[in-house]
Amino acid sequence: MALPTMTTSPSDRPSFPRAFFPLESHTTGDSVGDSFENLDLGSSKLPPPAPPHNHNNYYYNNNYTQPSASPHLQAQQQRENEYGQRATVTPPARPLQPPPPRPPSNFNRRLRTTQTRNYKLFPGNNRFFCGGRLVTSRAYWAFLLALLVLIAPSVLFAVFVCPWLWYRVHPAVPVIFGYLFTLALVSMLKTSWTDPGIIPRNLDMYAAQQRVSGSGFCFSYESISDQQNIPAPRDVIVKGDEVRLKYCDTCMVYRPPRASHCRQCNNCVENEDHHCIWLNNCVGKRNYRSFFIFIVCAVIMCFYVICFGLVHLVRLYLESPGRSFHHVLSQAPVSLLLVILSFLLVIPVGGLTGYHCFLIMRGVTTHEQLRASMAMRPFEQHPFDRGNPFSNMFYVLCRPQPKSYLARRKYAQEWYDVTEDPSSRPQ
Numbered sequence: 001m002a003l004p005t006m007t008t009s010p011s012d013r014p015s016f017p018r019a020f021f022p023l024e025s026h027t028t029g030d031s032v033g034d035s036f037e038n039l040d041l042g043s044s045k046l047p048p049p050a051p052p053h054n055h056n057n058y059y060y061n062n063n064y065t066q067p068s069a070s071p072h073l074q075a076q077q078q079r080e081n082e083y084g085q086r087a088t089v090t091p092p093a094r095p096l097q098p099p100p101p102r103p104p105s106n107f108n109r110r111l112r113t114t115q116t117r118n119y120k121l122f123p124g125n126n127r128f129f130c131g132g133r134l135v136t137s138r139a140y141w142a143f144l145l146a147l148l149v150l151i152a153p154s155v156l157f158a159v160f161v162c163p164w165l166w167y168r169v170h171p172a173v174p175v176i177f178g179y180l181f182t183l184a185l186v187s188m189l190k191t192s193w194t195d196p197g198i199i200p201r202n203l204d205m206y207a208a209q210q211r212v213s214g215s216g217f218c219f220s221y222e223s224i225s226d227q228q229n230i231p232a233p234r235d236v237i238v239k240g241d242e243v244r245l246k247y248c249d250t251c252m253v254y255r256p257p258r259a260s261h262c263r264q265c266n267n268c269v270e271n272e273d274h275h276c277i278w279l280n281n282c283v284g285k286r287n288y289r290s291f292f293i294f295i296v297c298a299v300i301m302c303f304y305v306i307c308f309g310l311v312h313l314v315r316l317y318l319e320s321p322g323r324s325f326h327h328v329l330s331q332a333p334v335s336l337l338l339v340i341l342s343f344l345l346v347i348p349v350g351g352l353t354g355y356h357c358f359l360i361m362r363g364v365t366t367h368e369q370l371r372a373s374m375a376m377r378p379f380e381q382h383p384f385d386r387g388n389p390f391s392n393m394f395y396v397l398c399r400p401q402p403k404s405y406l407a408r409r410k411y412a413q414e415w416y417d418v419t420e421d422p423s424s425r426p427q
Contacts, residue, residue: 132408184297196284197270361389
């Protein structure tokens with residue numbers, strides 16, 4: 001059946017999808033890129049197919065009968081449906097996120113020196129003075145009290161007793177006391193302001209990440225306890241004896257043999273003996289000798305003041321016949337006060353000195369003795385024993401002071417990306 005001839009206006013033409021007219025889509029100002037702006041690349045579901053175009057509406061509205069579908073028209077409709085499916089897109093379920101920035105390559109990273117010294121970036125509970133030359137802890141009130149106890153009696157003895165000893169006994173007596181006081185004061189300050197042997201941090205910072213499961217994947221630390229987070233200890237051989245090295249999760253380092261972590265200073269100290277609150281510092285490998293000299297000089301000074309204070313009182317009593325001893329005490333009350341104070345101080349300080357003499361001859365530290373892991377062993381079975389008590393004492397007191405591990409005075413270095421700072425690229 002032939003179709004009737006007719007003339008239609010542009011408004012009466014059938015509305016086909018734009019995908020069927022690619023040139024018209026281009027001429028009307030739409031671009032192909034506009035069709036893919038809303039394309040959801042992250043969705044794995046195919047978009048729903050577009051409904052096929054129905055030509056019945058056109059012929060029904062214009063009172064025409066629909067022609068039979070020829071093979072050419074069927075192919076055309078099939079092609080129209082295919083284009084319609086491809087051009088129909090769904091709105092994105094979520095906005096697209098930009099990809100994360102790529103980490104800088106190791107080839108683009110360089111080290112540069114800053115204007116900040118290392119001691120200003122130190123993470124422990126220490127204080128630095130004189131440009132990082134002096135190191136101490138933060139609780140200084142006990143140190144000031146100990147310094148007052150050392151200086152005040154010495155000044156009183158030098159002012160009220162030493163002049164009488166200079167003329168009545170011998171000039172060497174005040175000179176020897178001055179030497180002992182100077183040696184004790186210098187040793188005290190040296191112990192308090194010296195790096196005791198602080199071990200640098202982050203030497204084994206990736207040790208905790210090396211604990212992997214049998215499948216090769218790291219454990220999730222959120223699901224296990226803190227004790228399981230700590231890496232396993234390591235065993236080393238020292239003179240045929242196994243010594244266990246424990247991992248410090250604060251300093252991120254395997255502590256060397258005989259090293260301990262100080263809670264007050266928040267540092268790992270090599271050969272740490274103890275933390276002395278009266279000196280406001282740890283006593284370790286680099287300042288143990290000055291600490292021992294200080295307590296020995298303090299004990300000798302106490303006995304010195306007791307002896308020559310009593311000599312002063314007795315000589316005054318013998319040189320004043322017919323006067324009571326109470327009258328003599330009223331003439332030299334400072335001597336009596338110094339004798340009583342020195343007697344009270346010599347008991348704890350003397351006991352501490354004797355205790356450290358025992359430790360030095362045994363070749364152990366205070367921590368080791370308190371743990372009772374080595375102090376009760378025979379000398380020949382001790383891994384840090386030098387053979388006899390005199391060799392142990394000679395090694396501790398006469399060895400040269402080791403260098404500090406902390407480069408406190410040097411300038412800090414930092415990593416930077418060459419691509420971000422082109423002006424600093426090496427020529």
